[in-house]
Amino acid sequence: MTARTTTATVVAPPVETGDTKTGGTETPRPSFAEALRFWLKLGFISFGGPAGQIALMQTELVDRRGWIDQRRFLHGLNFCMLLPGPEAQQLATYVGWRLHGIPGGLAAGLLFILPGALLLLGLSWLAAAHGDLAWVAALFDGVKPVVVAIVATALWRIGARTLRGWPSLALAAAAFLGIYALGVPFPLIVLAAALTGAAAAALGHTPFTPFGADAGGDGPLPPETLPGSLRLLKLGGIFLLLWAVPVGAVLALAGTEPYAAIAALFTKAAFVTFGGAYAVLPYIAEAGVAHGWLTPGDMLNGLALAESTPGPLILVTQYVGFFAGWSTPGGLPPVWAGVLGSALTLYVTFLPCFLFIFAGAPYVETLIRNRLAAAALAAVTAAVVGVILNLAVFLGTHVLLPEPGRPDLFALGLAAAGLLALLRLNWQVHWLVLAGAAAGLARAAVTGGLS
Numbered sequence: 001m002t003a004r005t006t007t008a009t010v011v012a013p014p015v016e017t018g019d020t021k022t023g024g025t026e027t028p029r030p031s032f033a034e035a036l037r038f039w040l041k042l043g044f045i046s047f048g049g050p051a052g053q054i055a056l057m058q059t060e061l062v063d064r065r066g067w068i069d070q071r072r073f074l075h076g077l078n079f080c081m082l083l084p085g086p087e088a089q090q091l092a093t094y095v096g097w098r099l100h101g102i103p104g105g106l107a108a109g110l111l112f113i114l115p116g117a118l119l120l121l122g123l124s125w126l127a128a129a130h131g132d133l134a135w136v137a138a139l140f141d142g143v144k145p146v147v148v149a150i151v152a153t154a155l156w157r158i159g160a161r162t163l164r165g166w167p168s169l170a171l172a173a174a175a176f177l178g179i180y181a182l183g184v185p186f187p188l189i190v191l192a193a194a195l196t197g198a199a200a201a202a203l204g205h206t207p208f209t210p211f212g213a214d215a216g217g218d219g220p221l222p223p224e225t226l227p228g229s230l231r232l233l234k235l236g237g238i239f240l241l242l243w244a245v246p247v248g249a250v251l252a253l254a255g256t257e258p259y260a261a262i263a264a265l266f267t268k269a270a271f272v273t274f275g276g277a278y279a280v281l282p283y284i285a286e287a288g289v290a291h292g293w294l295t296p297g298d299m300l301n302g303l304a305l306a307e308s309t310p311g312p313l314i315l316v317t318q319y320v321g322f323f324a325g326w327s328t329p330g331g332l333p334p335v336w337a338g339v340l341g342s343a344l345t346l347y348v349t350f351l352p353c354f355l356f357i358f359a360g361a362p363y364v365e366t367l368i369r370n371r372l373a374a375a376a377l378a379a380v381t382a383a384v385v386g387v388i389l390n391l392a393v394f395l396g397t398h399v400l401l402p403e404p405g406r407p408d409l410f411a412l413g414l415a416a417a418g419l420l421a422l423l424r425l426n427w428q429v430h431w432l433v434l435a436g437a438a439a440g441l442a443r444a445a446v447t448g449g450l451s
Helices: 031-045 049-066 070-082 087-129 134-162 166-180 186-203 228-254 259-272 278-288 296-307 311-328 334-369 370-399 408-422 429-447
Strands: none
Touching: 031 429, 049 070, 049 087, 049 134, 049 370, 070 087, 070 134, 070 186, 070 334, 070 370, 087 296, 087 311, 087 334, 134 334, 134 429, 166 370, 186 370, 228 259, 228 334, 228 370, 259 278, 259 311, 259 334, 278 296, 278 311, 296 311, 311 334, 311 429, 370 408, 408 429
């Protein structure tokens, strides 16, 4: 690994090599074009919410390609889990940064969003202009059980790699009970887990560290050069400029209604989305309904669409932004006002995500070398398994048991088939999602649900 160098504007990450686990040979860092093709593919197949997306990156980036080693992947995941915003998209940005610097991070993060954003833009127009989503509902009937299988598979794989010994299992169980039964806010769960891991390390114990300094055959991590202290100030100034100029241009050219409210709402949401999209959705829904942009029923449709399209669930904000422009078009045609509202929402929602990664990524390796910090991050990883379990229970209950005591046999059968396809037959996620969608449409056609 080459040392990271400091320049006036860009801190280049180290050249990443990964152990292929097939005889000790190393996989060199991919070319930018090769990585670009992968990030585009990932954007189209990133179904299953954050758990499924993280598991997909684990399989593709660590296990199959070896572009990043296991320890750095997990510590990158821990870092992203501590940030506000969509952790899977930020993890892709972080890996892209490690491979090819800021251009690589921008490519990975943007391509992770783009396919789902374009698809959701079209579905937002369909919902606003026609309101007839019978075929979409049929797709949901098939895709949702498959999503449950994807999340359950991710939970199994990440848990198997992360939970080593009863302390990790106990911490994951405590995190699950805290968020599921007691409603403890996610940031408090992360903080409690980090303090637990650091306290254990301070007492000379490392029960939550899944990989020691020389574990996994990777050897000790070599030293790296940290960026200069002015870098954070420069990034902050660039961020403010990148936010103010486009937002100001939209307000000057299209008027303040509803775009000033869109920029304010979703910029604020970008900084408070600790715990993922579900933590901030009630806030967004309440604000959108209060502004008169959409109804509660519209919001539920948007959430269902975002759950069934690739990309992070927080893309549902784009749906709300489209409805904001559509319902308050001003001097623009409703469809173009909706497109502008959607684009502005996407911009102010995801711009901070890149700031967080580019500002903090150079320091992740330093955290890895710090014994207390590494133990704290490892404990957070264990707690995250409990949080993913909470997501699996939430989705499973909603999809498989829509009414208490009355399981949906179709959904149960499709979820079981999805688990078999993933765990035994090694199906790719995108093929499984397409198969689920086809099953949902076929069922609706047979039962007359498309009429």
